[in-house]
Amino acid sequence: MTEATGIGAAVKRREDLRFITGAGTYTDDLNQPGQAYAVFLRSPYARAKVGAVDGSEALAVDGVLAVYTGQDTSADGLGDLPCGWLVKSKDGSDMVSAPHPPLAVTQVNYVGEPYGLVVGETLAVARRGAELVNTEFIELPPVAVLGGAARADPIHEGLAGNLAFDWELGDQAATDAALAGAAHVTALEFANNRLIPNALEPRAALAQYDAVSGEYVLRTTSQNPHLERLVLSAFVQIGPEHKLRVIAPDVGGGFGSKIFIYAEETAALWAAAKVGRPIKWTAERSESFLSDVHARDHLTRAELGLDADGKFVGLRVRTTANLGAYLSTFASAVPTFLYGTLLSGQYRTPNIHVQVQGVYTNTAPVDAYRGAGRPEAAYVVERLVETAARELGLDPAQLRRRNFIQPQDFPYQTPVALVYDTGNYQAGLDRALELADYPGFPARRAASERAGKRRGIGLSCYIEACGLAPSQLAISLGAGVGLYESGEVRVNPTGSVTVFTGAHSHGQGHETTFAQVVSDQLGVPFDSVEVVHGDTGRVEFGLGTYGSRSLAVGGSALVKASEKVIAKGRRIAAHLMQTTPDNVAFQDGAYRSGNQQKTIQEVAFAAYVPADYPEDLEPGLSEKAFYDPKNFTYPAGTHIAEVEVDTQTGAIELVNFVAVDDFGRIINPMIVDGQVHGGIAQGVGQALLEHGVYDEQGQLQNGSYMDYCLPRADDLPSFLTDLTATPCDHNPLGVKGCGEAGAIGAPAAVVNAVTDALGVRDIAMPVTSERAWRALQGVAGEGV
Amino acid sequence: MAALNKHIHLRVNGVSHALEVPANMLLVELLRQRLRLTGTHVGCDTCQCGACTVHLDGRAVKSCALFAVQADGCRVCTIEGIGGPGGLHPMQEAFRDCHALQCGFCTPGMIMRAIDLVERSDGLDEQAVREGLEGNLCRCTGYHNIIKAVLQGQEAMEADDD
Known part of the structure; x- marks a missing residue:
């Protein structure tokens, strides 16, 4: 039996052979x-x-x-x-x-x-x-510290308060009123630490x-x-x-950078x-x-109001976002449209207002990095929700359940502009709790305590919006480019297929996944499909890969182009079989009418050697398509972190990490799993290890791997991952995107676990051993 | 500021080379620039990332941390010498099988390190692999599948030895 290669199969990556033998060609190799x-x-x-x-x-x-x-x-x-x-x-x-x-x-x-x-x-x-x-x-004199930027002299001539923009979203009056009338308000003030992307x-x-x-x-x-x-x-x-x-x-690697x-x-x-x-x-x-651009770097004050039943009534968020010295290519969109719009999370929070001041500082420009705005939003929401549960003496899982948007609520209009298409948040939470053995946690905690350690568990029920779209809406909100993707499916005369995509693979495995999609659509062997990307001389146009958009947008373009190929082929096949196109069915790579059959390869040959051919049809079998999504996709899931803290040293061990994600339909589960792992590692890096630090003179204090702490193999555990699936209902593949989930869900899950272990209300990221030790001792001071 | 040149002899992937190299040339520069063995990568400038890991007389070394002249008289093996498309090393096979690579940039160094790690131990468990790979950074995989691959590669290497 041949190995499955279609949609849903864990096909081994075809790009790997060159990488494992040293035959890859990176720019510096040329x-x-x-x-x-x-x-x-x-x-x-x-x-x-x-x-x-x-x-x-x-x-x-x-x-x-x-x-x-x-x-x-x-x-x-x-x-x-x-x-x-x-x-x-x-x-x-x-x-x-x-x-x-x-x-x-x-x-x-x-x-x-x-x-x-x-x-x-x-x-x-x-x-x-x-x-x-x-x-x-x-x-x-430089302006190197975010907190002081508004009071400092302008970096750029005439720019009072170093303010690039003062943006808001949502209904301020209604939110203020909701918070004023809330039975309980949970407020937190924190920084979202500056990260440096570090593609290898x-x-x-x-x-x-x-x-x-x-x-x-x-x-x-x-x-x-x-x-x-x-x-x-x-x-x-x-x-x-x-x-x-x-x-x-x-x-x-890119991760946005x-x-x-x-x-x-x-x-x-x-x-x-x-x-x-x-x-x-x-x-x-x-x-x-x-x-390289840096990332995150927010100061935020956020308040969540709840009624007496523990239902969320309002969320107010005030954020100062560091933009660095100049506005990088998409810098302004990250702390606004990719952040404020996500503050509804997985919840029915009726009133939300967010204000974001984007400020210039004398630091490297800040722009999108894995998650881009969405990790910051998830951190705000999930730290608040967990803290509110603890303040009210409720099980954090139960408080979330009480406020989830329900399966019957979709499509769901949030108070911050987005319309969520599909989802089932309860299913993700339940599965994650099961995988994490949530009921067994108290016993594990007691065992840790007997060993002189503190144990904590933390949840994060994140949502993200991927495949930024549609173009018209994005442009009306300030985007300078459209957000469609292009694709071309070229059936060669001998029946092999060359696929051109405007998406770009720098680790995601498109050469494999996109070939799976097209071979599945056309019913041709996987090995007869080649994927071309990354060259303006070969690919017509494209907007590239970021925001987990490649499959949802670029893959959809390839489906559209494949459909056009099939439609044209149907006319050729009908002619060859002396019937009309509506009498011809296409399935598994062959056109059939009655007991006649023409394979797509035979049809391709006829298209390029048109001896017996429809008079009114152009030769050739190659089609292009541009796909402009109707909406974002909304992957979501529950991540659960469990940590153990050494009370003597403050050393934090991440002992378990569970991720249950809903990415819609899955093309290649092996690749999806790998994307989740990588995202989690970067999210854990943000929570526990990574921090780009400038001193007051604007000198980067940790500009090398000697002192910027990238996660290493022994900083991380193996991860437990699983999927739930509510297919996206507005793209032809039903896919949602999986590249950023880990980086979005993990930071809040880890910090929720650490604060649980330490018994503190809040602690700054990255939670280094020193910070944890100080918290354990009740010693004041920031720590580093 | 002409650097002093030195004559060196070394075997790289089984091929002998007699070369004149500047005394301050790094081994990785010799491999990448002079011998065009570009599978060995440079990911940092502080000997931290391990993307440049090769074998020097059978031991994994970071080729950015050695001068080319220090390899005089030595055997060097790079990722290109471990196995090619026609015959992969079991560790290369394991990396592909376990999806232990994404962008591929750290991969050659990881594989070279992993082979050395397995060869110099009797039976690594997950924790030993994690500690053994501490000198090699990967930003894509979260190491999860790399650990799986090294354990699987270890089994395959041991089976080959039997």
Whole structure:
């Protein structure tokens, strides 16, 4: 029996063979004849005027080809890096988007900001040259601490309070009234800690310019090469779109950090034309820490009101979101539309009001990272709900049950704009409680106590909104691009199939999953379907991969294109079988009419060798489709963490983690499970280990793996995962998206468990041993 | 600032090389840039991530933490030398079978480390594998399936030895 390969089968990934044998081709693995190397000049200060940049000593070094600065890119008319989402403040005014030149011209605004580059024959020579550039800086007082930004001098000229926007959503008067009349109000104030994404492959670019054809080629670490091309052409104005080719070859993880259009890739492409040589740039990890976008970094005060029956009556949230020194590509959307809209969680909370002030600071730009706004929202809701249950002496699971949106409530209109399509939250909670052996917890806790340890359990019933959509709505809310996806299904003359998708795989396994979808649709062998992605020269258009959108949006586009192929094939088959198309049925890769049959391969051959062919039909069997979703999808689930704390040292051991998720229909359960694991690890990282810390001078205090604590194998347990399924009712696959769930659900579950173990109301993330120890001792002080 | 060049001899994946290399060239730079063995990756600049792990005379080392000249006279084995599409090493097979990789960037280093770990122990359990992989970072998998793969690879390697 052959192994199952269709929808629902745990097909082994076809991309793996190249990765396990070292044959993957990541950007830094590629080389071009005659390539030179770029090293960027970066600001050592958080805020400073840039004076004269003297490159003469550098240029005297044998092999240094050029020294460029922001003055040069500016003189050449290179445009600014734009923020692609216009948020309006509550007074109706547009957000303030500070100019963001690819290379700083007159002022630098964060440590590590590039203001120039040195191009050399070798990397060593370029580095040597960069060391010899003399730059005059006039230091200015930085605004490095989020809490003080509103009172500090403006970073950007004329920008009072460093406020980019003051946004709100929901009914303030009704929410205030609901809270005023509530029988109980639970309030918490906390920070959502700054994270640094840390895809294991650092960003890189291999940039080329052909002076004869005028064509630019940029091979780079991108999650969305078409968007990169669009921005480089339309905004940065490097060259016309048809003369720009962006290729994202194998990409070593992204988690959001490779969505954005960055300074270095842009400047490298521009410089390749200036020096007339291909240019390679690969970030060192320390550069990644300084100049990749960072994430989260909120200060929040939130209040949940409950009536005497423990029903939620109102939720009020006030958040200050750190945006960093400039607005990155989607920075403004993350703490607003991807955050405020999720505050209803899985609950029937009738009144919600959220206000978000987005502020500039002299730190690296902050933008989307796995979950992007939704982990912050889930943290607010699930920390509040758990705390309210403890304050009221209720079982946290029971309080959640009492407030869940019920299966019969769907579609459910929340008070914060979204319409949830499908879900069954009770089912997820029940299964998670079962897997976590919730009833057995008191006995386990008692056993831990006998061993001198504290044990705690914490729940998190998260919701997320994936596959941002539809385009018209998103654009009306400020998006600068549509949010559809494109796909092309090309049946070749011999019947094999080449699939082109605008989504991009950088670990998600699309080459396997998308082949499963198309082989299933067309009834052709899995091995006869090839998936092409990541190259603007081969794929028509695309918006890339982020927000767990690839399958729900990109996969749906492929279903649409497949349906068009089948429809055209039906006409060809009908002609060949001398009948009409409505007499022809298509199933399992064959057209049938009566006892006649034509396989799709035979039909494809007839389409390309049209000897006997319908007169009014074009030859060929290749179809394109754009799919624009009707709504977001709404994955949801329950995560349960159990921890044990050593009372002597404060060391926290995550002893069990259960995740039960509803992702709708599943294409490849093996890949889905892997996505959940990875998300949980990043969520646990946020809760217990990770924190990007700037000092008051705006210097990043932990810009390496020596001191930024990425989860390691022995920091984590194996996870217990399971699925429930309520298929999405508005996309053809019924899928919801699974990439971000772990990162969204885990932080609140872990902190709920830790606070339970320690017997404290709240504790700051990341809960390090020191913080836990201080809490155990009742010792004041933040800890680090 | 011309770096001093040194002559070295080494065997990489069974092939002998006589090379002149700058004294300050790292082993990983020699492998990736000079020998074009790009399966060995660089994920950090502080010897923390382990993506550059190779075998030096049969022991796992981080090739970013050694100068090329320190490999003079040594046998080096990289991911390309462990097994190819025609004949995979049991550990490579286990990684694929267990979905122990996503983006693939840490994978070669993980596999090289895992093979060494298994070869130098008698019977690893989950905790020993977790501790043994402490020097290799993965951002995609949460390690869950990597641990499964190493245990499965261990079994397969032991079966091969029998």
